[in-house]
Amino acid sequence: MNPLLTVENLTVHYGAIQALRGISFSVNQGEIITLIGSNGAGKTTTLHAISHIIEKTSGTIMFNGANISALVPDKIVGAGLVQVPEGRRIFANLRVHDNLEMGAYLRKDHAGIKQDIEMVYNIFPRLRERFHQLSGTLSGGEQQMLAMGRALMSQPKLLLMDEPSMGLSPILVDEIFGIIRRINDAGTTILLVEQNAYRALGIAGRAYILETGEIVQSGSAVDLLRDDRVKNAYLGTS
Ligand SMILES: Nc1ncnc2c1ncn2[C@@H]1O[C@H](COP(=O)(O)OP(=O)(O)O)[C@@H](O)[C@H]1O
Ligand SMILES: [Mg+2]
Numbered sequence: 001m002n003p004l005l006t007v008e009n010l011t012v013h014y015g016a017i018q019a020l021r022g023i024s025f026s027v028n029q030g031e032i033i034t035l036i037g038s039n040g041a042g043k044t045t046t047l048h049a050i051s052h053i054i055e056k057t058s059g060t061i062m063f064n065g066a067n068i069s070a071l072v073p074d075k076i077v078g079a080g081l082v083q084v085p086e087g088r089r090i091f092a093n094l095r096v097h098d099n100l101e102m103g104a105y106l107r108k109d110h111a112g113i114k115q116d117i118e119m120v121y122n123i124f125p126r127l128r129e130r131f132h133q134l135s136g137t138l139s140g141g142e143q144q145m146l147a148m149g150r151a152l153m154s155q156p157k158l159l160l161m162d163e164p165s166m167g168l169s170p171i172l173v174d175e176i177f178g179i180i181r182r183i184n185d186a187g188t189t190i191l192l193v194e195q196n197a198y199r200a201l202g203i204a205g206r207a208y209i210l211e212t213g214e215i216v217q218s219g220s221a222v223d224l225l226r227d228d229r230v231k232n233a234y235l236g237t238s
Contacts, residue, residue: 002065004029004158004189005050005081010059012045019045021213022059027158032180032190034200034221036234037210043193044086046210047160051083052076064157078106080157084164088147092136096127099135099146103153113153120149123179141172148179158189165196177203197234201225209234 003026012020020042027033037043048054050061052073061069063081071079090099100120104113121128124145130138135146144164151159161180165173173196181203184190194200201207201221209217209230217230224230 002029003027003062004064005191006060006062007046007050008060008062010046010049010061011057012042012049012054013057019213020049020056023208023210023213023215025208025215025218027189027191029189030184030187031206032184032192032204034204034207035191035193035210036195036197036200036207037193038195038234040212041210042213043195043210044162045213047083047162047191047193050076050160051081053083074106077154080155081160082151082154082156082158083160084147084151084162086162086166088140088143090135090138090143090146090150092134094135095132096135096138096146097131099150100127100153103150106154116153116155120152123152123182124149140167141169141176144168144172144176145179148176148183152183152188156188158191159183161190161192163194163196164192165194165199173199197230198225 005027008024009022010020011022049056068076100117107113164176204221207221207224208215
């Protein structure tokens with residue numbers, strides 16, 4: 001199978017600090033892959049380097065058969081690689097509906113945009129109920145839904161998700177992860193980065209474990225859930 005995304009030997013520095021030390025991983029079409037790591041491991045840095053929000057020092061990033069390293073972020077979004085940022089980053093002073101329209105900023109197919117907004121409202125009925133509400137006044141869970149809905153408006157082939165469970169109650173995490181699964185079932189490939197290893201391994205097919213800028217372990221999620229080292233370090237059980 002040809003991977004949809006291949007990251008090879010990715011290295012990133014912030015000044016003198018090396019945040020990523022040559023990581024390599026791949027995501028196949030249709031998969032949910034998770035990159036697990038504690039705070040500061042380099043998860044966000046990895047996603048930002050893929051989306052070209054930050055410059056990498058070295059490495060190769062192939063998406064859908066093409067080297068995307070030199071593309072500006074808008075072109076990467078246009079190619080179908082779309083990030084849902086950590087901490088949601090919705091436009092707080094815009095209404096829900098306007099945030100969703102902003103997600104389609106690169107598109108010109110007005111009928112398709114209308115159809116996709118309807119699709120997003122069907123996935124997230126709570127957003128439909130609040131379509132006129134200022135986004136900054138949404139709850140944390142609703143803001144996560146809006147951030148996901150906005151990303152879907154860019155018609156992603158691959159969705160990069162940065163810690164969607166952060167700050168949410170267990171019930172809301174259930175809801176959000178259920179929706180991630182539905183989005184995947186509908187054909188979108190997912191790269192999920194999470195500190196919440198237990199939840200992430202529960203939804204992913206394969207996983208990579210990132211520690212201080214290096215991938216130290218990888219395998220099927222089922223195997224990693226049973227692995228003693230993973231249990232001790234990330235699952236709080238042994
Ligand atoms: N803009 C920045 N300037 C300097 N160091 C940074 C910057 N962003 C992240 N870092 C450092 O890079 C490392 C990885 O950070 P990050 O990718 O945000 O980790 P994670 O998302 O896994 O919590 C950390 O040591 C962090 O302090
Ligand atoms: Mg982060």
